[in-house]
């Protein structure tokens with residue numbers, strides 16, 4: 107059984123990855139992935155807001 111060395115494709119553009127930039131195909135794609143990380147890593151989803159700050163005046 108001869109199985110070629112199957113490497114996972116670049117997660118960014120799906121091209122065959124390059125050893126030097128694994129798992130990406132190029133430094134560019136690696137950079138894109140890194141950028142995605144940074145843009146999301148520092149943002150906390152569902153930021154806690156003060157209830158008193160968004161108090162609604164309904165009825166009363």
Ligand SMILES: [Zn+2]
Pocket residue numbers: 116117118119120121130131132135
């Ligand atoms: Zn790529």
